[in-house]
Amino acid sequence: MRGIPVTGHLGSPRIRRAVAAAVTLAAAASLAACGSSGPSTTSSSKGLTMWALNDQTILKQSVDAYNKDHPDAKITLRLFANDDYKQKLRVAFGANQAPDLFFSWGGGALNDYVKAGKVDVLNATDVNSDRYTDSVMQSATFDGKVYGVPVNGLAPVVLYYNKKVLSDAGVQPPKTYDDLLAAVKKLKGKGVTPLSLAANSKWPTLMYLEYLLDRTGGSRVFANIASGDAAAWKDPSVTKANQKLQDLAKAGAFGDNASSVSYDQGASTALLYTGKAAMEVMGTWEYANIAKAAPDFLKKGELGYTAFPALTGGAGSPANIVGNPSNFLSLNKSSKHKSDALTYLKDYILNGSQVDAYLAAGSVPPVKGLDSKLAAVSSASDKAWLTFVYDLVDKAPSFQLSWDQALPSDQADPLLTNTDKSFLRQISPADFGVNMSKAGS
Amino acid sequence: MSTTVTKTRTPATERRTVPSHRAATPGPVRKNPVPGILRRALTGGAALFWTAIVVVPIYWLVVTSLRSKSDFTSDSPLALPSHPTLDSYRTVLDGDFTTYLLNSVVVTAGTVVIAVAVALMAAFSIVRNAGSRFSRVSFRVFLLGLAIPLQAVIIPVYLLIIRMHLYDSLLAIVLPSAAFALPITVMILVSFLRDVPRSLFEAMIVDGAGDWRMLWSLAAPLARPALMTVAVYDGLQVWNGFLFPLILTQSGDKAVLPLALTLFRGQFGIDVPATMAAVVLSTLPMLALFILARRQLVAGLTAGFSK
């Protein structure tokens, strides 16, 4: 390594001096900054910290309201992108730098933290938890104790469709799986992608498996798996559900490009409202996303929605739903601001104005006795949507939490990877259950 | 300064040789009727091809950042924007972009200063005590360091940073980045200082100068070109580094630019123009450096690797 390319001249002396000065200044600043942000980064001694996802704009309003009333003990809210939030939270807990209040999906992932002794029990009186829908509270209740309060709308997964694209192809919204296959054929003939799917993100593909398994074998099959019985993955209905997913893919239901589409980039949503795709299976939050990205599309009434198709001869009730009952806020056990946090959870989460804000945004919060409020919604299209979601949840015999949230976190990666491989037909329908039972044991 | 001389001489000779080829072609004597043309067609063709591959994505990047959200889904991707707008840039700048930029500057400057200062001391000592066993062993340690993939040790580094209570601070990026810049920095500085004539040091010793004075008033000024080169090289590595920030920090207000770019994607969702505007903005400081000091940048990039 002799003789580095040492150029004799180093640009004009003036530039050189300027650069040197800038570097010195920046270095001084850096050392100062490093010094001040040294060991004491946990949470500022005065206020609370809270983490959530960055699409939670209404939740943010509750924080603003709280901060206005409590200028001496403010909540610092940090917002994260969906795809890396869970991992950041895990790391933060490992480093003992977790926030006082944290956002989760409930289920197995939350239970991980509960089992590790990181989460505080919430007494019903402290957070007024009796006002929330019972089936939703199940996702944050472990051993009979409540570890989180719901913070946002019910988020079952439904089937969205572009009305114009369907009618142009002479297709009715599919009521059964066979309808769906027939629609796929017709839509393909018209040159549109039948189902928009962000398979690159993997979890949207999982939604299909969740529904297909529920429709095939009923809610009992996954309930067994979630209770820790890894062998239940080998239930024949798991293979059948994978077979159905692969049949859809083989029929060209997802177009040629689904595996390149990632949800965070928003392309799967855009495909639906630009009419490049006819339908999309997604959580109810997609309604708000579309309202934000393409308000005209909603205003013209071109967005349709219905429950996931039934399966003729399947064991599961067609009224069963899957998705996220709600998101939850939980309290860090080592928080130094518990009473402030409880005040926030009790008085500011899903209070009257929060419920109104969610309804106005097209989202139904899991609060009991909403009928009168629903009846009072002014926008006709919003009212129809809200009533649809409310009824869907109200009449559902089972509301299955999405699998990647329901299972302990060490199984999330194998689950998503195997789902993707099944979708890509890299593994056979039977392999899925075999691989998962191995990963779960 | 001898390098400068050869560098100015090369093109001159080159220029002289090129016409002499041309002069030779018309004559029927030579066996090769197309001297250099084949080579030029091949390399020129490759160059054109690669230019297209390089330029098209960058053109697309810039054009897309100037499109409005709705035009993005309707315009043809390579066409000029039908309604050019700076909205996306406004969106990005209204966010925390300046925080990220400042973090990047602080982290880069901190790392470069620490790495170069510490490495210069080490290189000076290694060269001055070339005979000692300790020196040789230390040099070997740094050589070994060149072969350690940074990714491979990230888990223990993460554990260390947590135990040192540095997690989620800028110092958590600075210290490991400086440490991993050391091997190459030390190596380049050693090879440079080795060429400094011993007599210069000896003259200073006669004057009664200690190690520190020799380092400060002889080695450092002499090694200035090399210091500049390694500073640029180390700086580029840290500026563009992603793994340490990804694993060792988490809060938005500690994010450096590359990490912030991934945050932007999550935040903006379908707003691809805004993501692209963030990409362009994050590259501007490098572009400025490139325009102001292209020569040093090139030298820094190929630091120690080109003969």
Next chain:
Amino acid sequence: MVAPALLLFGLFGLVPLVGVAALSVARWDGLGSISWAGLTNWTSVLTDSATWQSLWLTVKVMVVSWLVQTPIALALGLFQAPRGRLRALFAVLFFLPLLLSAVAIGLTWQALLDPSFGIGSTPGLHWLAKPLLGSPELALYTVIFVIAWQFVPFHALLYQAGIRQIPTALYEAAALDGAGPVTRFLHITLPQLKYTLVTSSTLMLVGSLTYFDLIFVLSGGTGGPGTATRVLPLSMYITGFQAHDMGRASAVATLLVVFGLGLSLLTTRLSGFTRMDSQQEGM
């Protein structure tokens, strides 16, 4: 005066090197305490076909990258070496990718290759509207292409510098002997570039072990589709920081260290770099 450098590098370079081996026989989920695990991580890593697939992908990326980048970089270096205004302009254009971070490059290409809204929707370019990053067969090669996009300029610079060092007298002599361009290339340029070729190849090969940032961004952090781009560093990251099995991830990381050190040793042995090292040691 070596002490501060040794201390810093020792703490964050050598201690972790030992630490990664130590953690590979430990159990740690990132949340709780660290406990002894014996060889369970190793048996599980070494018997898992996914590990071998990752290793194979890593080797594939390494070899194909070398095969793709070397000829292009050499050709560009040859083109850039003579001076002239036009060439200087080209050189500036070639240089641009070097200014972008891997993350910036990844985000740009991911959006650019989006089959619905990316370059493939340009009239005349519909043949590009393929799931280049989404199909298990194509994704790895797309990644290798983007890696080349990022690194070819750097290697072209190395070759350019190398070519400029070749004494013109050699060419003049050869021209007098009537050597054609091909002969001159094979007998003067290539042999004279031996050192550059070795340097560039070493950097490419060893560097390919560390292509993490770009693949991470291009695959949305998953090494997908399926596991089609899950190279060793990514596999380690997912095992450690997504599945929270730090012990198992450390075993994968140890494999990476062994692989990296082995490769460096091999390339230095093969290329005669050792002689240079010993020269430096013997200063």
